[in-house]
Every structure is written in structure tokens, then in C-alpha cells.
Amino acid sequence: MSLYRCDPEPFSMTLPSRVQLIDVGPRDGLQNEKTPVPAAVKVALVHRLQAAGLTEIEVTSFVSPKWVPQMADNAEVMAGIARQPGVRYSVLTPNLKGFEAAVPTRPDEIVVFGAASEAFSQKNINCSIAESIERFAPVVEAARAAGIEVRGAMSCTVGCPYEGDIAPERVGYLAGLMKQIGVQRVDVADTIGVGTPRQVQRAFEATLAHFDLDHVSGHFHDTYGQALSNTLSALQMGVWNFQSSVAGLGGCPYAKGATGNVATEDVVYLLRGMGIDTGIDLDALIDAGVFISEQLGRPTQSRVARALLARRAG
Numbered sequence: 001m002s003l004y005r006c007d008p009e010p011f012s013m014t015l016p017s018r019v020q021l022i023d024v025g026p027r028d029g030l031q032n033e034k035t036p037v038p039a040a041v042k043v044a045l046v047h048r049l050q051a052a053g054l055t056e057i058e059v060t061s062f063v064s065p066k067w068v069p070q071m072a073d074n075a076e077v078m079a080g081i082a083r084q085p086g087v088r089y090s091v092l093t094p095n096l097k098g099f100e101a102a103v104p105t106r107p108d109e110i111v112v113f114g115a116a117s118e119a120f121s122q123k124n125i126n127c128s129i130a131e132s133i134e135r136f137a138p139v140v141e142a143a144r145a146a147g148i149e150v151r152g153a154m155s156c157t158v159g160c161p162y163e164g165d166i167a168p169e170r171v172g173y174l175a176g177l178m179k180q181i182g183v184q185r186v187d188v189a190d191t192i193g194v195g196t197p198r199q200v201q202r203a204f205e206a207t208l209a210h211f212d213l214d215h216v217s218g219h220f221h222d223t224y225g226q227a228l229s230n231t232l233s234a235l236q237m238g239v240w241n242f243q244s245s246v247a248g249l250g251g252c253p254y255a256k257g258a259t260g261n262v263a264t265e266d267v268v269y270l271l272r273g274m275g276i277d278t279g280i281d282l283d284a285l286i287d288a289g290v291f292i293s294e295q296l297g298r299p300t301q302s303r304v305a306r307a308l309l310a311r312r313a314g
């Protein structure tokens with residue numbers, strides 16, 4: 001908690017020297033694709049991300065294939081990965097059924113995913129917030145007994161597509177419940193990318209009442225073009241874990257109109273420019289983004305990639 005400031009001080013006083021990025025492209029980035037993306041392409045994307053230096057990759061989710069058909073190949077994708085030492089592979093598991101299917105695929109971390117908004121919880125996982133916690137509790141207990149790390153994703157921490165603004169107290173309430181059931185770290189997610197820096201800081205302030213700075217991460221969609229500003233505002237508080245998506249892939253099937261996550265390339269460029277180490281090779285990351293964008297048949301959403309590719313082209 002030592003770095004945390006309610007009133008952020010100038011950058012040089014509070015910025016972490018190192019940032020850990022989790023690329024969620026293979027999961028969050030691809031879950032909303034209408035055309036099936038072959039498992040081999042997903043595996044190749046994971047390989048390119050780890051070759052670029054990503055040490056945390058959110059690979060897939062063990063959810064109902066009726067709800068999210070694109071993730072139906074979860075076990076095949078996990079089995080296809082040539083694991084690299086030092087890389088953590090995570091998967092989403094909304095209930096015991098998903099957890100039991102995930103365990104044989106040897107995830108390093110499972111993610112239970114709840115929402116600060118009741119309406120979003122219902123739309124996304126078909127239950128209330130309280131019911132979701134009841135479902136997660138045995139998943140968390142089983143994961144920890146099996147030595148698997150547990151992360152909790154908290155959606156709609158500043159805004160909800162169905163309820164509008166979300167008060168920080170509701171974020172704090174959810175974070176407290178996640179803590180109570182044994183979740184080890186949580187993501188503060190702006191699912192629909194509506195947040196602005198001070199709102200995002202308030203969501204973190206509410207979360208930091210339950211988790212310390214080493215156990216919170218930022219997950220910002222870029223729908224309104226605020227994701228990099230929000231990243232900077234969280235950095236100013238000392239947050240040093242962030243999620244992002246190569247090529248800015250993504251969108252949530254239950255948040256219509258929401259665009260992808262902030263592009264990993266753009267975050268790496270921002271951090272590099274500020275002298276903050278990520279261990280990621282930006283050129284190799286851009287190549288990974290080009291690969292998946294070509295597979296999907298559309299241009300990268302990363303502005304940094306577009307700019308640097310134009311320079312490469314001469």
C-alpha cells in the first residue's frame with residue numbers, strides 16, 4: 001500500500017518501475033468473433049505472444065458453448081500450447097463445471113468473473129451478484145486446494161451497459177465478497193470503456209480497501225478512447241498490473257457496442273516512453289498483432305502498430 005496516494009502526486013514520485021502485462025487477446029479478444037477462429041490460430045497467437053515476452057496470457061474460457069461458441073475449443077487450445085517456463089496461462093471458469101473441465105488442461109490460474117452491476121451479472125452469467133459469489137466459493141476453494149492461483153474479474157466497475165454509472169461503493173462491495181471467498185487478486189474492469197481517469201481511480205480506491213496494490217490490476221476497454229489515460233491514472237496510484245489485448249482485439253458478447261481492450265502495443269509504447277520496464281519486445285509484439293489481424297481479415301486496432309508498420313514500410 002506504500003505507493004498509494006488519494007491525491008496523485010507528480011508522475012516521478014509515484015510511478016512503479018516495472019509493469020506486468022497480461023495479454024487477454026486469445027480469450028477476451030477472440031470470444032466475440034462471429035466466425036470460428038481455428039484452435040491452431042489461437043495456439044499460434046499464444047506462441048507469438050510468449051515469444052514477444054508476455055509472461056501472463058489469458059488463453060480461453062471454460063464457459064457454456066451455447067453462450068460463447070468461440071471458446072468451445074478451450075481444451076484443444078490449452079493442449080496445443082508449447083508451454084514456456086516462466087509464463088502463466090490463465091483460463092476463465094464461471095462455475096464448478098467449468099473448473100472441472102479446466103483442471104486437466106493444467107491452467108496456472110483460474111479466473112472467476114463477477115460484476116459490480118446486478119443487470120450485467122444476470123446478462124453475462126445468468127445469476128445475481130450474491131448467487132455468483134455462492135457459485136464461485138467452491139471453485140475458489142477447489143482451485144486453492146489444487147495449488148491453482150485464483151483471480152477475480154470485476155466487470156462494470158465504472159459503468160454498465162444496462163444500469164449506467166456504477167458507484168464505487170458497489171465495486172468495494174464486490175471486492176469485499178471476492179476477498180471473503182479467498183480470491184487472491186482482482187481486476188478492476190471498465191467493460192464498456194466509458195470511464196475517465198478520476199472515475200477509474202475511485203473504483204481502485206474502493207478495491208484497495210480489500211486488496212493491496214500487488215493484487216489489483218486494471219482492465220480497460222477503449223470504446224471512448226480513454227483507456228491509455230485510465231492506465232496512466234492507475235499507474236499514478238501505484239497499480240502495476242494491467243490487462244490488454246494484442247492488436248486491440250475484442251469486445252464482450254454481453255456488452256453491445258463495447259470495443260476491444262486497450263491494445264497491448266499501445267500500452268507497451270506508453271510505458272517504454274516513461275522508462276517503465278515490461279520485458280516485452282515491441283517489434284515482436286507488433287508482428288503477433290499483424291498475424292492475428294491478418295487471420296481475422298481486418299486491420300489492427302493498435303495505433304502504435306499502425307504508425308510503426310507505416311514506418312517499417314518506408
Ligand SMILES: CC(C)(COP(=O)([O-])OP(=O)([O-])OC[C@H]1O[C@@H](n2cnc3c(N)ncnc32)[C@H](O)[C@@H]1OP(=O)([O-])[O-])[C@@H](O)C(=O)NCCC(=O)NCCSC(=O)C[C@@](C)(O)CC(=O)[O-]
Pocket residue numbers: 028031061062063064065067068094095097098099113124125126153154155156189190191219252253254
Ligand atoms: C455461467 C453460465 C454457464 C451459466 O449459464 P446457465 O444457463 O445459468 O447454467 P446452467 O448451470 O443452468 O447450465 C445450462 C447449460 O450450460 C451447461 N454449462 C454450465 N456451465 C458450463 C460450463 N462451465 N462449461 C460448459 N457448459 C456449461 C450445462 O451443462 C447446461 O447444459 P445443457 O444441459 O443445457 O446442455 C453461462 O451464463 C455462461 O457460460 N456464461 C459465459 C459468459 C461469458 O463467457 N462472458 C464473457 C466473459 S466475461 C467478460 O468478458 C468480462 C471480462 C472478464 O473480460 C472483464 C470485463 O471486461 O468486464
